[in-house]
Amino acid sequence: xxxxxxxxxxxxxxxxxxxxxxxxxxxxxxxxxxxxxxxxxxxxxxxxxxxxxxxxxxxxxxxxxxxxxxxxxxxxxxxxxxxxxxxxxxxxxxxxxxxxxxxxxxxxxxxxxxxxxxxxxxxxxxxxxxxxxxxxxxxxxxxxxxxxxxxxxxxxxxxxxxxxxxxxxxxxxxxxxxxxxxxxxxxxxxxxxxxxxxxxxxxxxxxxxxxxxxxxxxxxxxxxxxxxxxxxxxxxxxxxxxxxxxxxxxxxxxxxxxxxxxxxxxxxxxxxxxxxxxxxxxxxxxxxxxxxxxxxxxxxxxxxxxxxxxxxxxxxxxxxxxxxxxxxxxxxxxxxxxxxxxxxxxxxxx
Numbered sequence: 001x002x003x004x005x006x007x008x009x010x011x012x013x014x015x016x017x018x019x020x021x022x023x024x025x026x027x028x029x030x031x032x033x034x035x036x037x038x039x040x041x042x043x044x045x046x047x048x049x050x051x052x053x054x055x056x057x058x059x060x061x062x063x064x065x066x067x068x069x070x071x072x073x074x075x076x077x078x079x080x081x082x083x084x085x086x087x088x089x090x091x092x093x094x095x096x097x098x099x100x101x102x103x104x105x106x107x108x109x110x111x112x113x114x115x116x117x118x119x120x121x122x123x124x125x126x127x128x129x130x131x132x133x134x135x136x137x138x139x140x141x142x143x144x145x146x147x148x149x150x151x152x153x154x155x156x157x158x159x160x161x162x163x164x165x166x167x168x169x170x171x172x173x174x175x176x177x178x179x180x181x182x183x184x185x186x187x188x189x190x191x192x193x194x195x196x197x198x199x200x201x202x203x204x205x206x207x208x209x210x211x212x213x214x215x216x217x218x219x220x221x222x223x224x225x226x227x228x229x230x231x232x233x234x235x236x237x238x239x240x241x242x243x244x245x246x247x248x249x250x251x252x253x254x255x256x257x258x259x260x261x262x263x264x265x266x267x268x269x270x271x272x273x274x275x276x277x278x279x280x281x282x283x284x285x286x287x288x289x290x291x292x293x294x295x296x297x298x299x300x301x302x303x304x305x306x307x308x309x310x311x312x313x314x315x316x317x318x319x320x321x322x323x324x325x326x327x328x329x330x331x332x333x334x335x336x337x338x339x340x341x342x343x344x345x346x347x348x349x350x
Contacts, residue, residue, distance in 0.1 A: 016046050016057055023059040026319060026337070031218030036076040037063060045083045052094045055274045064216035065093045073219050102133035102213060103224065104231035106269040106297050108175040108339040109325045110137075111145045111163050112182040113295050113332065114189050116348035117265060124192030126262025128254045130247055131271025132196030134204050134213050135235045138267075141189040142170040142234040150178040160184055169233040175342055179333065182347035192262040196240035197254040203242065204232050247275050248282040255290060264292040269339075270323070272298045284329065293328055297339060300324045306331050311345055 024038035038059055041049075049057050063073070069086055071078040082090055118125055129138040145163040148156035156176050165171075166188050202209050210232055214225050243254045251266070258264055266287060272280050280303060287294045300316040301307050306324055309331040314321050320341050321334040333344040 015054075016049050017041065019057065020059055026322075027218065031220045033073040033076075033220065034059070034063060034218045037066075037073065037079045040076055040079055042080060045080055048083050048087055048091060049094075051091050053276065055276055056094050056097065058273065060216040061097055061274075062094065065090065065097050067215050069093065102136040102228070103270075103338055104136045104139070104143075104171055104227060105173060105224075106323075106339040107137055107140050107143050107171075108145060108173045109297055109323075109333060109335050109342045110267065110269065110295055110339075111140050111143050111173075111189065112185075113325070113327050113348045114140045114265065114267075115163055115185050115187055116182070117263065117293055117295075117327075118189045119185060119187040120349060121263040123261060123263040124190040126258035126264045127191055127194045128197060128251075128258065128264065128266045129194065129240065130197045130251070130254065130266055130268045131274065132198045132201060132240065132242075134202035134209065134232065135194070135196045135240050136213075136228060136231040137269045138194045138196055138240050139171070139231060139234045139238065141166045141191045142231075142238065144170055144172045146172075146174045147177045147181060147184075148174060149181055150176060163189065166190075167237075169230065169237055171227060171230045171234060175340055177342050177344060179344040180346050181344050191238075193258050194238065194240040195243055195254050195257045197243045197245055197247070197250060199244065199246050201242040201244060204236050205239075247271070248279050248286055251283060251286055252290070255292065264290075266292055266294040267296075268294075269297045270299070272296065272302060277302075288329075296326045297323050297335070298326075300334060303329075305329050310334070 020038040020041045024035040028035040066079050066082050069082055069089060071082045127138060129135060132138055142165050143163060144165045146159035147162050148159055150156055159174060162184050202213055214228060217225055241257050243257055245253055255264055284305060300321055300323060306326045306329055314334055320336050322337045323335050324331050325333045325335060327348055332346055332348055333342050335342045
């Protein structure tokens, strides 16, 4: 889905159409406006999108840039209009854009993994959030997490507390889980340092920073925006060291920004899809060379080594297997795109 196909030709055009059609189907129930934009992609817009690298054609990224250029998501024809009337500005912005929704819900699957790492180390974690944007996923210690375990009939049970935020401000997440669900732990996530690596990191203390952050969020997703606002307050309370850079080239610089005395952990949540395929493997290789833990919640199938550890019954086309949760290159579970439904294969630390 996010490979390294050429930017021109029939196969590329077909891939772009399929990507937006699949996105429309996936989001229609929660954002009719974004579904309509995705379905409005015509030949001219496909040609425009195929002029930018494949990893820059993510629908959320495209829509965020269009809104920045003045497109109104309530108008189904506005995306095509921007493509016609501001083609050069659209292509230039897409080529360099790094907008990410930075959705804190993706911490739901991640928190038990970091909790297990914290329990196994005498040192506090040194967290490198790669592709951090504003750092809303740099605050796993500020998450109070509840699990609702599916019973044999597929019904979620009562909430079970898995992690309690170490301090306020904090966010509360509830995740529906099944499979080899991790047992609740009393161990809090201790973070001694956090580094936010991003090509254009967002400082939430700057005016209008939050407005920029929610450009990629569908306008109907008011609850999501409210949760992001809570996460922004928590992130402001524990601001990371911001390192301007990209993967894989600046990974070492981000790791070297961690102080001594921390257990280094690199976290990516929906970041590696923006890194071309060969670059993803270089990230993996360098993490292994450095001997640091790495936790990912990334699109299922984009990391070959992780995909090889998935059970055979995982269907990457299943919306509830959209993303794969992994620790040190081994798949632990799969989830929907936002991490609110997780099927665990093996608990971390098992």
